[in-house]
Amino acid sequence: MNYDEIRESYPQEQGGYKENATAAIEDYQRVGTWDKEGTIEQAEAKSKVRDEWDKIADAMDVICNAVNGRTKHVAKAMYIGISRNHRTLQNQAVAAMFDFLRIYKDTAYDLRNWSAVVAAAQTTQMAEDEEIIFPFI
Numbered sequence: 001m002n003y004d005e006i007r008e009s010y011p012q013e014q015g016g017y018k019e020n021a022t023a024a025i026e027d028y029q030r031v032g033t034w035d036k037e038g039t040i041e042q043a044e045a046k047s048k049v050r051d052e053w054d055k056i057a058d059a060m061d062v063i064c065n066a067v068n069g070r071t072k073h074v075a076k077a078m079y080i081g082i083s084r085n086h087r088t089l090q091n092q093a094v095a096a097m098f099d100f101l102r103i104y105k106d107t108a109y110d111l112r113n114w115s116a117v118v119a120a121a122q123t124t125q126m127a128e129d130e131e132i133i134f135p136f137i
Contacts, residue, residue, distance in 0.1 A: 003122045010118050018106035028053060088137055095134030098127055
């Protein structure tokens with residue numbers, strides 16, 4: 001599918017959640033859920049995973065609140081933050097951003113985030129077409 005076809009496959013009216021976004025939401029809801037038959041140790045381990053998900057979600061909330069008309073400023077700050085880390089972690093962080101786009105292309109949308117959802121779908125297609133991979137070294 002070419003990029004114009006991708007854009008046209010997302011009508012500019014409200015779209016609902018699709019496969020990847022639904023799976024992410026369901027995974028989040030399951031993370032940290034206590035299994036009554038599990039041990040206390042298992043419950044604590046699940047709780048730690050849920051706490052990690054919540055920390056990452058909170059970091060995205062900080063970014064979303066910061067962008068309000070200042071996307072270039074936020075992008076530069078994101079660069080500074082990532083560039084301070086080990087290069088393997090930089091690679092994995094960018095890989096996570098691409099994985100995020102694979103999920104985000106399936107999110108619910110309306111005219112306010114339509115172009116972001118379409119761009120996520122187009123970027124995902126480009127990554128697949130070019131066989132972009134992020135090896136863990």
